[in-house]
Amino acid sequence: MAMADAGGQDGGTAAAPHEGPGAQNGQSAPDAPPLLEVQDITRRFGDILANDSVSLTLRRGEIHALLGENGAGKSTLVKIIYGVLRPDSGRILIEGRPVRIASPAEARALGIGMVFQHFSLFEPLSVAENIALALPQGTADAALKERIATISETYGLPLDPDAIIADLSVGERQRVEIVRALLSDPRILILDEPTSVLTPQEARQLFATLKTLAAEGRGILYISHRLEEVREICDAATVLRHGRVVAEVADPRRETAASLARLMVGEDIHAVKAAPPPEEPGPPLLHVRDLTLPADGPFGVALYGVSLDVRAGEVVAIAGVAGNGQRELFRALSGERLAQGHGVIHIEGRDVSLCGINARRRAGAAFVPEERLGHACVPEMSLTDNVVLTRHAASEKTQERLVRHGLINMDAARRICARIIGEHDVRGAAPEKPARALSGGNLQKFIMGRELDRQPRVFVVNQPTWGVDAGAAAIIRQRLVDLARAGAAVLVISQDLDEIFEIADRIAVISRGELSPARPAAELDREAIGLLMAGAHEKRHGRADNGTHAAEARP
Amino acid sequence: MNGLEAFLVTVIPAATPLLLAAVGELVVERAGVLNLGVEGMMATGAVCAFVVAHISGNPWLGVLAGALAGALISTPFAALTQKLAANQVATGLALALFGLGVAGLIGEAYVGQPGVRLPALNIPVLSALPFLGPVLFSHDVLVYASFVFTALVSWFLFRTRAGLMLRAVGVNHDAAHALGHPVVRIRVFAILFGGALAGLAGAHLSLAYTPQWVENMTAGRGWIALALVVFATWRPWRVLAGAYLFGTVWILGLHLQAAGIGLPSQLLSALPYLATVVALVIISRNRVLTLTNTPASLGKPFVPER
Numbered sequence: 006m007a008m009a010d011a012g013g014q015d016g017g018t019a020a021a022p023h024e025g026p027g028a029q030n031g032q033s034a035p036d037a038p039p040l041l042e043v044q045d046i047t048r049r050f051g052d053i054l055a056n057d058s059v060s061l062t063l064r065r066g067e068i069h070a071l072l073g074e075n076g077a078g079k080s081t082l083v084k085i086i087y088g089v090l091r092p093d094s095g096r097i098l099i100e101g102r103p104v105r106i107a108s109p110a111e112a113r114a115l116g117i118g119m120v121f122q123h124f125s126l127f128e129p130l131s132v133a134e135n136i137a138l139a140l141p142q143g144t145a146d147a148a149l150k151e152r153i154a155t156i157s158e159t160y161g162l163p164l165d166p167d168a169i170i171a172d173l174s175v176g177e178r179q180r181v182e183i184v185r186a187l188l189s190d191p192r193i194l195i196l197d198e199p200t201s202v203l204t205p206q207e208a209r210q211l212f213a214t215l216k217t218l219a220a221e222g223r224g225i226l227y228i229s230h231r232l233e234e235v236r237e238i239c240d241a242a243t244v245l246r247h248g249r250v251v252a253e254v255a256d257p258r259r260e261t262a263a264s265l266a267r268l269m270v271g272e273d274i275h276a277v278k279a280a281p282p283p284e285e286p287g288p289p290l291l292h293v294r295d296l297t298l299p300a301d302g303p304f305g306v307a308l309y310g311v312s313l314d315v316r317a318g319e320v321v322a323i324a325g326v327a328g329n330g331q332r333e334l335f336r337a338l339s340g341e342r343l344a345q346g347h348g349v350i351h352i353e354g355r356d357v358s359l360c361g362i363n364a365r366r367r368a369g370a371a372f373v374p375e376e377r378l379g380h381a382c383v384p385e386m387s388l389t390d391n392v393v394l395t396r397h398a399a400s401e402k403t404q405e406r407l408v409r410h411g412l413i414n415m416d417a418a419r420r421i422c423a424r425i426i427g428e429h430d431v432r433g434a435a436p437e438k439p440a441r442a443l444s445g446g447n448l449q450k451f452i453m454g455r456e457l458d459r460q461p462r463v464f465v466v467n468q469p470t471w472g473v474d475a476g477a478a479a480i481i482r483q484r485l486v487d488l489a490r491a492g493a494a495v496l497v498i499s500q501d502l503d504e505i506f507e508i509a510d511r512i513a514v515i516s517r518g519e520l521s522p523a524r525p526a527a528e529l530d531r532e533a534i535g536l537l538m539a540g541a542h543e544k545r546h547g548r549a550d551n552g553t554h555a556a557e558a559r560p
Numbered sequence: 561m562n563g564l565e566a567f568l569v570t571v572i573p574a575a576t577p578l579l580l581a582a583v584g585e586l587v588v589e590r591a592g593v594l595n596l597g598v599e600g601m602m603a604t605g606a607v608c609a610f611v612v613a614h615i616s617g618n619p620w621l622g623v624l625a626g627a628l629a630g631a632l633i634s635t636p637f638a639a640l641t642q643k644l645a646a647n648q649v650a651t652g653l654a655l656a657l658f659g660l661g662v663a664g665l666i667g668e669a670y671v672g673q674p675g676v677r678l679p680a681l682n683i684p685v686l687s688a689l690p691f692l693g694p695v696l697f698s699h700d701v702l703v704y705a706s707f708v709f710t711a712l713v714s715w716f717l718f719r720t721r722a723g724l725m726l727r728a729v730g731v732n733h734d735a736a737h738a739l740g741h742p743v744v745r746i747r748v749f750a751i752l753f754g755g756a757l758a759g760l761a762g763a764h765l766s767l768a769y770t771p772q773w774v775e776n777m778t779a780g781r782g783w784i785a786l787a788l789v790v791f792a793t794w795r796p797w798r799v800l801a802g803a804y805l806f807g808t809v810w811i812l813g814l815h816l817q818a819a820g821i822g823l824p825s826q827l828l829s830a831l832p833y834l835a836t837v838v839a840l841v842i843i844s845r846n847r848v849l850t851l852t853n854t855p856a857s858l859g860k861p862f863v864p865e866r
Contacts, residue, residue: 089738109740125735127728129852137721138728139739144721171852 038101039064040224046095055081057248063224070235071228073245074474079228083195087119088112118186119195126170133166136185176207195226205535212238232262244268270475279486282510287317290494291463292351306330311520315494322509323498330518331498335467339372340365363398371461375468381452384441389422429454446477467498516540568695575807577761579706581785582799584757591750592730592857596652598758599782600659605630605759607667610766610773613676623763630759631752638751642744645861667773675771702764714796730855733862791840793853806836
């Protein structure tokens with residue numbers, strides 16, 4: 006283990022981290038100054054120290070991982086390096102020269118390129134226009150399109166300069182971001198969680214591109230919390246926790262995913278324990294037959310012939326790259342959008358195809374959408390009010406009745422709220438606190454608890470642990486498995502393949518609005534799922550063509 | 561001059577203030593800012609143009625004063641919404657009322673005073689053409705300017721880098737900021753430009769359309785200009801079509817009234833509003849086109865993280 010504990014060096018002078026064996030593969034002369042040095046960067050947001058005396062060294066030809074949980078301060082650090090944020094103190098050196106980076110334009114002039122986590126693309130504009138906006142001057146003219154074509158070819162990143170961003174798949178959008186960063190020929194390229202939206206195959210393609218770029222002598226700062234890929238491609242790693250550097254790993258290849266996770270989280274991660282699924286499958290509690298819905302807007306995805314059974318006692322997961330119809334499928338199942346005829350969606354044998362969300366709740370289902378703030382709950386309202394919002398119309402069968410003759414029984418609501426907070430270990434919560442005041446993980450625990458408290462027979466959840474810290478995520482996954490084993494039908498829509506393999510009994514894959522048949526998890530591996538993610542099962546489009554998955558929504 | 565010729569000659573001046581104000585507001589909204597104060601800026605422009613022309617005797621100075629006054633009165637809106645991230649709807653409504661009030665105050669002493677008419681600019685050769693000459697080439701300078709501005713704005717938005725930046729800011733101000741584009745500065749310039757064009761629209765009313773000052777002479781044209789921009793899906797040439805449709809139905813209503821048709825005059829005056837809204841709703845029914853042209857950041861305050 007070649008790992009230096011740097012946790013105690015806060016406030017100290019800039020001690021350059023020691024040379025590790027992983028730094029030997031760059032093309033730089035042994036005594037040349039490192040490409041990028043970050044020294045003692047501190048940045049405070051209100052009461053929170055987002056970066057506490059963070060230091061980091063990036064060498065030529067190195068792919069350097071920046072590891073940490075959500076909220077560990079990774080994004081803050083790279084935004085400082087890219088000139089989007091200003092540090093409170095600390096300094097940045099490029100090739101040994103101290104620099105002040107006041108804006109992204111200055112960062113680009115210094116040779117720093119960045120690929121953002123949440124794409125900073127302009128959806129109604131074309132690829133070429135988006136790229137022109139990141140250059141110091143010029144418009145989306147023929148010369149620029151020529152340059153885009155050249156870069157695309159050199160690095161194997163095919164792109165149509167005239168395509169509109171809204172029509173592109175997430176993988177293609179990322180290519181736009183990368184080509185955009187490469188056009189200014191950066192010495193340093195920063196990628197913020199680049200693979201979180203890619204299929205395994207797309208990720209592999211990206212790794213090949215990154216290795217080519219590193220071999221040209223560029224330095225790559227690679228933010229991720231996916232440990233396997235960090236081990237696969239990175240030459241060095243810096244681990245952040247609560248805004249501080251807790252470890253510098255000289256050669257991630259010599260680590261295990263578990264040892265890296267321990268550094269990130271500071272403790273061992275609870276592994277989900279699940280009894281094997283019932284041998285005799287229960288009756289299908291959620292039954293979907295041939296669900297077809299047109300896209301609900303120019304950027305929406307149409308659902309095409311989706312069929313699925315979720316039986317009592319099992320967890321079925323739907324994998325897929327974001328933006329392939331997950332949101333639309335969730336909305337169709339929850340009743341936010343009704344089916345186009347009878348006989349499409351059944352909950353516990355009842356045809357609810359044309360029933361709204363309250364009727365479906367009364368039929369015994371519960372739903373947890375993807376966006377916590379604004380969809381699953383109202384941020385400004387208290388937790389108690391948020392309890393009332395999903396339970397005001399549910400039947401008496403499963404719970405205390407909250408609304409009588411149009412009046413809310415606030416005492417009962419508060420009681421339920423307190424019970425949820427207690428039973429689901431929601432930290433920092435109180436019934437009268439606004440939902441917004443909770444951290445992402447705790448709010449998600451609360452929202453899951455609110456629905457689980459109703460003891461639903463059918464449970465549909467979209468991205469249950471998105472943006473949730475690893476500890477809370479493990480608890481949420483355990484609850485999902487427990488609920489299923491207690492006899493409910495659980496449907497999990499997720500982009501996180503690790504999560505899916507951890508909890509799912511059967512797995513289906515959605516791509517461009519089509520759902521593959523659900524198959525037992527034991528029969529599938531990442532490779533097979535990756536092919537399905539790319540559309541191998543699609544009837545309407547045929548084989549994957551890497552095409553525009555929203556194309557059918559446009560004229 | 562035959563009947564059709566006389567009719568068309570009156571339509572164009574009726575449409576001009578709408579077109580000027582709407583093209584200005586289009587630029588503002590393309591930058592992601594919703595300025596509901598067009599009516600107030602137009603009224604201020606109208607009164608300042610009138611007063612300056614009346615005192616100096618020079619209508620050209622009046623035009624200049626109208627544009628300057630419109631831009632000037634939009635500066636508090638720019639400061640409040642851009643520097644202090646105030647709510648744009650509330651601030652815009654306040655600007656509309658404030659502008660009308662200011663115009664009434666300035667113009668009080670000038671009600672009924674003789675105005676200075678902006679002379680018609682006969683374009684050599686072309687204005688001598690039969691029919692087309694009087695209809696198209698014998699108008700005041702602001703009529704021509706309204707066409708030039710429409711073309712310029714269209715070219716600026718879709719052909720120049722600055723226009724691309726402005727549209728980008730309107731589509732996603734966070735991304736534009738992350739790329740280092742000066743969101744606030746671009747928006748402030750857009751607001752000032754929109755104010756200047758609303759002021760020009762007012763100047764056309766008080767110097768050319770009816771060369772005098774009457775309180776409330778804008779008569780809701782600022783609100784129609786706002787509606788034109790939205791229903792025209794933020795596209796300059798469609799704004800022009802909408803403005804001319806409105807002008808045509810308006811003048812038609814006046815002629816019908818003069819002809820003593822048996823319809824209540826209130827209904828006839830409501831007709832252009834109704835016709836414009838119906839026509840533009842039908843145009844903007846194409847949701848895809850609407851959404852791809854809608855500035856997604858419209859009306860949202862931008863507070864940069866720093």
